[in-house]
Amino acid sequence: MKYDLHTHTMYSRCSNLKPEVLLKLAKKFNLNGIAITDHYTIKGALAVSKLNKDKDFEVIVGSEIDTPQGSILAYYINKEIKSRNILEILDEIRTQGGLAAIAHPFRLSLHKRHFFSYPLKKNKK
Ligand SMILES: [Zn+2]
Numbered sequence: 001m002k003y004d005l006h007t008h009t010m011y012s013r014c015s016n017l018k019p020e021v022l023l024k025l026a027k028k029f030n031l032n033g034i035a036i037t038d039h040y041t042i043k044g045a046l047a048v049s050k051l052n053k054d055k056d057f058e059v060i061v062g063s064e065i066d067t068p069q070g071s072i073l074a075y076y077i078n079k080e081i082k083s084r085n086i087l088e089i090l091d092e093i094r095t096q097g098g099l100a101a102i103a104h105p106f107r108l109s110l111h112k113r114h115f116f117s118y119p120l121k122k123n124k125k
Contacts, residue, residue, distance in 0.1 A: 005035040009044030019047035033058030037073050042080055064103055065089050071103035
């Protein structure tokens with residue numbers, strides 16, 4: 001099974017991919033599914049999910065949320081993640097029955113404070 005678990009559509013500032021184009025590309029590359037993880041929104045994921053008529057191709061509704069500790073990917077969610085606090089984000093994902101992952105744990109270049117350290121601590125926001 002081949003999945004891309006970190007994709008963005010035009011609902012993210014970093015992408016201009018229309019939902020239908022992302023879906024077409026994923027199928028062209030013979031993926032079995034994709035997770036759409038737009039920044040701070042599930043709108044792109046819902047749009048791709050609605051467009052997908054292939055029951056053998058999975059579209060995972062997700063979102064990517066930045067925190068001072070790093071970016072969190074949420075999978076299998078059905079509502080927008082409202083918090084920007086890392087522990088509360090994880091709670092929201094869990095409450096929705098979703099899964100959480102770290103988006104790019106080794107990226108140190110974005111921001112001096114943009115790294116994960118354990119145990120996770122609540123940020124001040
Ligand atoms: Zn991303």
